[in-house]
Amino acid sequence: MALTREQLAQRVAQEFRDGYYVNLGIGIPTLAANYIPDGMEVMLQSENGLLGMGQFPLEEEVDPDLINAGKQTVTMVTGASLFCSAESFAMIRGGHVDLTVLGAFEVDCMGNIASYMIPGKLVKGMGGAMDLVAGAERIIVTMTHASKSGQSKLLSECTLPLTGKGCIKRVLTDLALLDIDNGQFILRERAPGVTVEEIMALTEGALVVEGEIPEMTF
Amino acid sequence: MSGLDKTVSSYEEALAGLDDNMTIIAGGFGLCGIPENLIKEIKRRGTKGLTIASNNAGVDGAGLGLLLEDKQIKKMIASYVGENALFEQQLLSGELEVELTPQGTLAEKMRAGGAGIPAFYTATGYGTPVGEGKEVRSFNGRHYILEEALRGDFAIAKAWKADRYGNLMFRKTARNFNPLAITAGKIAVVEVEEIVEVGQLDPDEIHLPGIYVNRLIQGTFEKRIEQRTVRDA
Numbered sequence: 213m214a215l216t217r218e219q220l221a222q223r224v225a226q227e228f229r230d231g232y233y234v235n236l237g238i239g240i241p242t243l244a245a246n247y248i249p250d251g252m253e254v255m256l257q258s259e260n261g262l263l264g265m266g267q268f269p270l271e272e273e274v275d276p277d278l279i280n281a282g283k284q285t286v287t288m289v290t291g292a293s294l295f296c297s298a299e300s301f302a303m304i305r306g307g308h309v310d311l312t313v314l315g316a317f318e319v320d321c322m323g324n325i326a327s328y329m330i331p332g333k334l335v336k337g338m339g340g341a342m343d344l345v346a347g348a349e350r351i352i353v354t355m356t357h358a359s360k361s362g363q364s365k366l367l368s369e370c371t372l373p374l375t376g377k378g379c380i381k382r383v384l385t386d387l388a389l390l391d392i393d394n395g396q397f398i399l400r401e402r403a404p405g406v407t408v409e410e411i412m413a414l415t416e417g418a419l420v421v422e423g424e425i426p427e428m429t430f
Numbered sequence: 431m432s433g434l435d436k437t438v439s440s441y442e443e444a445l446a447g448l449d450d451n452m453t454i455i456a457g458g459f460g461l462c463g464i465p466e467n468l469i470k471e472i473k474r475r476g477t478k479g480l481t482i483a484s485n486n487a488g489v490d491g492a493g494l495g496l497l498l499e500d501k502q503i504k505k506m507i508a509s510y511v512g513e514n515a516l517f518e519q520q521l522l523s524g525e526l527e528v529e530l531t532p533q534g535t536l537a538e539k540m541r542a543g544g545a546g547i548p549a550f551y552t553a554t555g556y557g558t559p560v561g562e563g564k565e566v567r568s569f570n571g572r573h574y575i576l577e578e579a580l581r582g583d584f585a586i587a588k589a590w591k592a593d594r595y596g597n598l599m600f601r602k603t604a605r606n607f608n609p610l611a612i613t614a615g616k617i618a619v620v621e622v623e624e625i626v627e628v629g630q631l632d633p634d635e636i637h638l639p640g641i642y643v644n645r646l647i648q649g650t651f652e653k654r655i656e657q658r659t660v661r662d663a
Contacts, residue, residue: 258603261606267661274655277603277604279657285657285658294605296637297459297536298541300537301533301534334522335530337510338530373559374557377556377557
């Protein structure tokens with residue numbers, strides 16, 4: 213079975229480590245904040261100028277001056293800090309953020325990512341994604357493995373305009389967890405009930421399968 | 431306005447000298463921390479052919495979206511322009527030009543513009559459409575592209591509190607691009623929620639010194655929320 217949104221978020225959260233500063237993109241990455249293990253301290257960075265993003269506010273706590281990068285109202289955790297956009301991206305570009313999680317349309321086995329532009333469709337913009345993929349040491353891309361019609365999104369070469377070049381090393385899809393190294397996808401884990409053969413059939417880029425591939429556990 | 435006192439008495443005076451075809455650098459992220467009354471004054475003035483650098487272009491009927499209604503904007507320099515039907519329409523008809531710029535690069539372009547740095551190298555955008563036609567240099571085995579600084583004929587921004595000298599404090603994430611925009615404007619116009627007497631702000635807690643501010647005005651703000659998200663008690 214392909215992972216649900218919640219399972220994807222749970223699997224992302226397994227990548228968190230105590231003391232990490234993490235930037236979570238809009239959508240499934242944001243959901244991962246709900247699964248930070250108990251007793252672990254993780255500080256969430258929101259690129260509009262907040263380190264220490266908390267949960268959504270109660271109705272009476274809503275503050276128009278306090279939003280996240282998705283323009284949603286949020287709260288701050290104890291120990292949060294606030295800063296301008298240049299400072300925020302200094303953190304990101306300067307490699308101070310430990311982990312970035314974001315979505316994509318396509319990735320390829322050279323570590324390229326396409327996530328902001330589909331030619332012929334209206335382009336809304338890259339927001340902070342290009343800076344995030346250029347700056348972070350650890351990046352996890354969360355995406356569906358293939359389109360609804362079964363077209364692989366894990367390619368030998370991205371077909372869409374790139375968001376970043378050679379910067380992706382780990383991809384979590386609804387079917388599998390894969391690393392990217394040396395021009396190949398390396399299968400690390402399978403979604404529960406998904407076979408290696410199914411994953412191979414839906415991965416267009418070079419794929420290495422070594423030994424027994426474990427199922428993800430939640 | 432006299433000496434170091436930056437206060438002006440009307441929005442008309444705040445934007446005196448703003449002419450057609452000028453470049454404006456604007457603060458704000460989405461509708462958070464936008465100079466909403468200065469934008470309304472630009473609409474009232476009917477200034478046309480504007481180039482505006484701002485992270486976003488407002489929404490239909492609010493923020494910079496107001497300036498699209500009378501086609502006052504010629505070009506937007508922004509990182510994300512979704513959520514705006516009028517914007518899409520004018521973009522598709524060719525009435526509006528957009529230069530999509532990565533968010534961190536946009537912030538740094540403003541910072542550099544205000545700091546007298548004409549250009550800088552960044553890895554952001556290398557090998558993507560953003561890097562096309564730009565100078566590439568390699569440092570320590572990594573590729574970087576050359577991005578030029580931004581300066582505006584005017585900057586429009588919103589802060590929380592100011593003293594009469596234009597020393598500014600921002601509030602929460604309404605800070606965003608505001609201090610950067612202010613430094614990059616030849617004439618920096620700032621509207622605030624409260625102006626206090628000189629000496630009432632703790633010098634250690636001033637986020638942006640008044641040296642960057644040319645005109646200061648106190649306004650009242652709607653602070654519209656784009657995505658009101660709440661949790662249940």
